[in-house]
Amino acid sequence: MVLPELFHDPMSPFCRKVRVVLDELGVSCSLIREDASPQRDEVRTLIPAGEVPVLINDSGSALADSQAIVEYLQDIHREPDLLGKNPAERAETRRLVAWFDGTMYQDVTRMIIEEKIHKWRQRRGKPDSAVLAAARGRLRLHLDDMERLLATRFWLAGERFSLADVAAASQISCIDYVGDMPWSSSQATREWYARIKSRPSFRPILHDRLAGMPPDDHYADPDF
């Protein structure tokens, strides 16, 4: 049997989301590490748009876009259910996923990764402190919204762990890697993230390292 293959960048929140879902669903998969813009010819053929994550399924087809991939995986492997047990629950999960994948990424994670990681990888100079300050300001607004949700919910979409938690933690873990999470002012989110860090599906993510750019000491520690 041929294992599916995932082309991924360890510092892409969308790749992290797919990796966690693969693990939560118990799907074995070969991980192939690529930069966000892969250069190898064999990869470019598989991934014309040049963007990871791309999943090569066991019949050899290439699937792209993190949400299309995780919906596909849930479509095939029905349990455990990460979307919700009825249409209204699934709508709430998908609303939150769109918030984290879309708005939070565009407002916050994209700038922080560009300024702190891509510039460093590509030797394009120092982070722009004005861009980082603006991203951190918008991050506080997003965390305020998360605090409000988590005041009444154990997990983001309700009482059960869901894809909303995976999507949020994928963004937040990238921001936390470079030390930009204001943990002291977000107590409910901090407790939620400690629960996330304790999940076996999240451990491989927390043990990834960029050569030459280690994270803060607290990064992989569930008691932070």
Next chain:
Amino acid sequence: MVLPELFHDPMSPFCRKVRVVLDELGVSCSLIREDASPQRDEVRTLIPAGEVPVLINDSGSALADSQAIVEYLQDIHREPDLLGKNPAERAETRRLVAWFDGTMYQDVTRMIIEEKIHKWRQRRGKPDSAVLAAARGRLRLHLDDMERLLATRFWLAGERFSLADVAAASQISCIDYVGDMPWSSSQATREWYARIKSRPSFRPILHDRLAGMPPDDHYADPDF
């Protein structure tokens, strides 16, 4: 029986997408026209994030995010099937939806709507021609990708009309309203869009008008 209600902005591609899906699935719905940032108190209570589309379902719950809403509608009304008949087809449909809703919107539609419609609505001066030129340049790249797909497919995701067609046509119809579609250089896309314009689900979209800003003559004409 209480009809569901959709709060929408006629010039939002995401609202257009939900309206077409409601019609394709045969769901009756009250349409309530709002600006993209609604100001009325009763709406603000329902829509804390201030963004449309928001669907109030028949039990009074508010659902947000266009993709969460259309997945919910398909979840409840199974036929006609707009996603695909197996997991691989659904993955391809969702990949394309993410492309149009995500990349094409961020690269093209967002700037064109901001410069030509929001600035005009809010009396914020003339469109920035450099921003528009950059958006039009990126639009050509997206149309090249669509031409390649439509060289071998009758609809974007394959042989059957799908949510990918709805998502693409929702972006393109907004761009076409303000006259920015380069139809002469995109023959396959033009023929595909003529098929879209002929669908009954798309007619109400094409008959929406902004007071004081009519579209070009060809806009609502299937033979353009």
